[in-house]
Amino acid sequence: MLGRTANGLYWMFRYIERAENIARLVDAGLRVSLTRAGSSDEDWHGVLESAGVREAYSEVHAELTAADAIDYLLRDTSNPSSVMSCIEFGRNNARMVRTALTRETWEATNECWIDLKARLSRKLKQTDLPELIDVIKHRCGLIRGAFHGSMLRNDLYNFSRIGTFIERADNTSRILDVKYYVLLPAISQVGSKLDNYQWESILRSVSAHRSYGWVYDGEYQSANIADFLILKVQMPRSLAYCYEKIVSNLGYLGETYGEQVKAHETAAAIHSTLKRGSISDIMDHGLHEFLEDFVSRNNQLSAEISEGYRFYQ
């Protein structure tokens, strides 16, 4: 396989994953603004921060309003992380690696682009938002489903999966980090009403507010939530789950190609931190420091994969 194809697949799936995650973030933001009395436009600060675009936003908009923030996150193509930009980049990559995709996967991607391009071409009304967010998740789900149901389990598949999970791990760790240091008061205050809605919004941003209840008996506690999103391997958006998948896909590549690259070592090291770590240790040493370190190691791994497998554009 061409290094260019591997690169294209990797980024195609990173962008599709990112589009879906941004939609979830907006969804969580909307939810907060609907359910919390006295909520203000300022609440969108955290959402923009989690999406990693707060500074870029303020370069375009002088004020922070809910409508502008939502527009910026969903449809502004000057924002490279908006849903529209991600779908556009994802689809362009798919078009470039068209021969590596099954017809089903390509068509799901192309239809996603056609549909969202039409829906996001006009100004959004608040009443349209719930349906729009559903459509985004639905369309991304169709791509994933077509991909799982039809792609050969070979190196193409592994590069696509690695892209998905590197992106997802990055998103989950950012969501946690932003909420941690913007919103988390002293640990002793956890349990207040204020915290409940904050934590619920975190869980909603990763579509985990229901599954959390099944695992931790429904009580919101900061340590449990951190445990769920960082260390619980059963939770499909947790860092631990992402690294299980990254390590196993890198493992298949190593087997197929008969060689180990530096990325294998790095991924194994990160994986082992997540596997052996306990949430109390992480909290004691500082959750923010842990997450900051994680994001940078995750980025390093991405660079090592590009290098080890000779990615190019």
Added chain:
Amino acid sequence: MLTAENLPRPPYKTYHEWYASQDAAHLIRKTQDAENIFRKTGITFAVYGHADSSEKLIPFDIIPRIISAREWRKLAQGIEQRVLALNAFLDDIYHKQEIIKAGRIPRALIERNVTFLPEMIGFKPPGGVYTHIVGTDIVRTGEDQFYVLEDNARTPSGVSYMLENRETMMQMFPELFTLNKVQRVEDYPRLLRQSLASLAPPGCKGRPRVAVLTPGIFNSAYYEHSFLADQMGVELVEGADLRVIDGRVKMRTTRGYEAIDVLYRRVDDDFLDPMTFRADSALGIPGIMDVYRAGNITIANAPGTGICDDKAIYSYMPEIVEFYTGRKALLENVPTWRCSEPDSLKYVLEHIEELVVKEVHGSGGYGMLVGPTASKKERTDFAEKLAARPDNYIAQPTLALSTVPIFVNKGIAPRHVDLRPYVLVSDKVKIIPGGLTRVALKQGSLVVNSSQGGGTKDTWVLED
């Protein structure tokens, strides 16, 4: 579809009965469905020079063009004869040049032709095949009267539409394929891969590795390039993915550089090798011609085949066919005036309002004048260009092209069409039963090119 007595022509009989039983509103809906299928599959092409239309759909007509087995056999024999003659001609002009020595074609027309590549002189491509893929353009003027309009021996495009049109028809009207016995076109990608692999170069050890070379995602035919690579199960590569290393053409893979044996290139000769041809080409592979001449890669179609698409050479095709096959050409050429000859030029200038005048190296419907439909000013302007550079032009009469029915909102209406069957050449010649039918969608128009508002339809060759 209908004869003079308003009865369906025999191959259309079954279709005509089916059509009569259909509700018009249903068919209008189907036309919309077809468009959605094409859009979601991404079957698009780009029109150069339109900034906002980077991806366009070619209009698709839902009424198939139907050809009987008998008509097809006749066509296929004529095409095979012509394709064999083209290969013999190429081999000859790059080796002994007997056709020139015999005085059948002027030496200057060959050797001063920009599409003639001196680099190919004395070189025999693997298997002796020059034109691996040919798309002969054919028009019909009467029940048994076919003309070859162009040979397209360089890089015929459009085969993905032949395949997708069939796919779409089967999805929309499965019952029609039970009612009619239509010959398969679906084997084309598999046959193409077989055919290419069978012409691997002498330097290939083991299973030949085939790849499709595209100019890239912005090329108007990118969809087709990716489609063919995907359907054949081979890599789609760009010039920047390839490099000459240790005398082989290799591609940059995730595991390092790996050699390619057969390259189905959709990049023109000029851009193929900046070390041999245009030095400013960013689409090619520096040094590939050396690898080619050393017998370590097959290039399909071979460099230098473009000379067959020259319209002045075309005018000699009856002589070429007879010279190499020893028989009269089974398919006729459209009578052609070579404007380089003073008498012809005089005739063309005097009759420009009746003629179609084309550039010898033109394609895609660009750079031509359709006399009868052009304005007076267009004709005068064109005549000036023609008089200034006569050897750059040929002229042909406008033919009374046959029409086939297309579906319009009011029912059916006649439109002019041509037909491009696809031919694969290896140690044998294989003609896919069907091809691309292009339709001039504007009433009365004779220009079928997709870049000029033409559409396509499925083409059926029936079984006996």
